[in-house]
Amino acid sequence: MDARALIGVGVIAPSPPLRLDIDADALVANWRWFAGASSRAACGAAIKADAYGLGARAVMRRLADAGCRDFFVATWGEAAALGAYPDDLSLSVLHGLREDDLPAALAGTARPVLNSPAMVARWKAAAGGRACDVMVDTGMNRLGLSPEEARSGLLDGLQIDTLLSHLACADEPGHPLNEQQLFTFRSIKAAVPARRYSLANSAGICLGQRYAFGLTRPGLGLYGGIPAPGAEGHVRRVVRPHAQVIQVRIVAQGATIGYGAAFTAPVAMRVAILNIGYADGYLRAFGDGRGHAIAGGVACPLLGRVSMDLIAVDVSAAPSVGDGDWLEIEYDLVTASIATGLTQYELLTMLGHRYQRRWI
Numbered sequence: 001m002d003a004r005a006l007i008g009v010g011v012i013a014p015s016p017p018l019r020l021d022i023d024a025d026a027l028v029a030n031w032r033w034f035a036g037a038s039s040r041a042a043c044g045a046a047i048k049a050d051a052y053g054l055g056a057r058a059v060m061r062r063l064a065d066a067g068c069r070d071f072f073v074a075t076w077g078e079a080a081a082l083g084a085y086p087d088d089l090s091l092s093v094l095h096g097l098r099e100d101d102l103p104a105a106l107a108g109t110a111r112p113v114l115n116s117p118a119m120v121a122r123w124k125a126a127a128g129g130r131a132c133d134v135m136v137d138t139g140m141n142r143l144g145l146s147p148e149e150a151r152s153g154l155l156d157g158l159q160i161d162t163l164l165s166h167l168a169c170a171d172e173p174g175h176p177l178n179e180q181q182l183f184t185f186r187s188i189k190a191a192v193p194a195r196r197y198s199l200a201n202s203a204g205i206c207l208g209q210r211y212a213f214g215l216t217r218p219g220l221g222l223y224g225g226i227p228a229p230g231a232e233g234h235v236r237r238v239v240r241p242h243a244q245v246i247q248v249r250i251v252a253q254g255a256t257i258g259y260g261a262a263f264t265a266p267v268a269m270r271v272a273i274l275n276i277g278y279a280d281g282y283l284r285a286f287g288d289g290r291g292h293a294i295a296g297g298v299a300c301p302l303l304g305r306v307s308m309d310l311i312a313v314d315v316s317a318a319p320s321v322g323d324g325d326w327l328e329i330e331y332d333l334v335t336a337s338i339a340t341g342l343t344q345y346e347l348l349t350m351l352g353h354r355y356q357r358r359w360i
Contacts, residue, residue: 017244017275019326019356022054026236027222028066033234034218035067037205041212044070046201046219048078048094052348053281054223054239055357057082062359063222064089072217076104092133092162096143102126111161115143120154133162134194138184139177140168147184151191162215163194170203170211171228178207189213202227225333225344241329241351243276243293248315248322257312258304262288270316272300274327277309281350282329285340286311293327296320300327 035043045068051059060071060082070090073079079093090111097105097112097119105112106126113133114120123132134155137144144165145154165185169175182199189197196214202221204211206228221227224238251271257263274293276282282291284306291302291311295318303312315321330336333344340347 016354016356017246018280018354019242019358020054020351021240021242021328022058022357022359023236023238023240024062024359026224026238027054027059027062030222030224030235030238031063031066031068031218034202034205034216034221038200038212038216039209041200041209042070042196042215044068044072044090044198044215044217045222046072046217047082048072048074048219049349050078050081052219052223052345053351054348058357058359059222060085060089070215070217072219073110076101076110079108079110080104090161094135094143096135097122113164114145114158116145117149117154120145120158124157129159131159131161133164134158134160134192135164135166136185136188136192138165138181138188138199140166140181142166147188150188155192160192160194162196162198163189163192164198164217167199167201167204167207167211170201170207173207173229178211182211185213202231206230220345220348223348225348227344237332239331239348239351241276241282241331241355242326243274243311243329245272245321245323245325245327246275246310247273249273256304259307260305263304263312269303269314270319270321271303271312272315272321272325272327274311274313274329275309276311276329277307279308280352280354282306282311283340283342283350285342286336290339291336292330294330295325295327299330 045063047056047059050056072092074095092111092113094113096115111133113135115135135144136150169177185199198215200211200216202218205216221235249271251265251269253268255265287305289301293300293313298318300313300315333347336347337344
């Protein structure tokens with residue numbers, strides 16, 4: 001039989017040669033630290049972008065079990081992907097309410113975050129008094145009503161569960177815009193009634209309790225990123241990528257490795273070819289020795305360029321490594337950010353869909 005005819009008729013696909021080990025205890029510990037730092041405010045969780053690449057449904061379940069009750073996604077497609085969730089959980093859709101989103105918004109329990117006068121009018125006309133959230137722009141100039149629009153009476157008649165804004169420079173504690181946004185948000189809070197008010201993301205929580213209000217919305221910090229000064233030593237690493245060795249080979253002294261012959265072996269070297277590359281979010285910025293794998297505690301430097309699906313690492317100091325072995329890819333977010341010039345957000349969310357995700 002032609003091999004193509006076997007597809008979809010009971011052939012079991014082999015497991016991927018890539019995996020993400022995700023530490024459930026670290027995830028929960030990080031949320032609990034941010035919850036404690038939020039003081040009397042409730043602590044939610046941003047699970048947009050598939051929980052920054054870790055898997056939104058799995059993250060939501062584990063944080064809900066730990067006590068988190070408020071979750072945030074970007075779009076209605078992300079909300080739908082979560083499937084059913086317990087009635088005592090709250091889900092908000094940050095990007096609001098297009099005309100195309102109305103059927104999904106009216107069919108479920110997730111709340112739209114209304115960002116414009118047009119969204120406000122759309123919800124008033126369609127929702128019959130159902131609760132919503134509202135975003136007010138206090139200085140980021142991204143999404144949200146202006147303070148003047150929020151105070152104008154536009155929101156009269158809405159049942160606002162949470163009034164939100166978003167800090168632009170919370171990762172820089174001394175930036176003057178933080179205090180300006182705090183002042184503006186307080187003035188809006190005094191003018192616009194809502195059940196709760198929310199300003200602080202992960203970095204905003206680190207600015208102190210004045211920024212917490214009634215609800216905080218950590219994201220990056222939950223997943224092992226260090227969002228701002230003050231989180232060091234408290235936030236634990238959550239995700240560790242691993243890749244399988246396809247082949248171990250000896251590269252002769254003077255031979256080159258990879259595209260562009262970018263690396264020349266100074267001596268004969270034992271080299272492992274790993275099944276990971278920029279198609280998996282492990283970008284070329286890690287090439288030329290800026291990245292490494294770990295074999296039994298031994299750092300194995302990356303040699304030459306990162307290819308679409310492959311990298312080469314020096315395993316001369318790890319003689320037990322052989323074909324089929326799994327090596328951890330060093331992926332400390334702060335260290336990798338410094339080495340590559342990429343943000344911690346990019347490093348997390350670019351991890352692709354070819355990984356199997358294993359909760360440990």
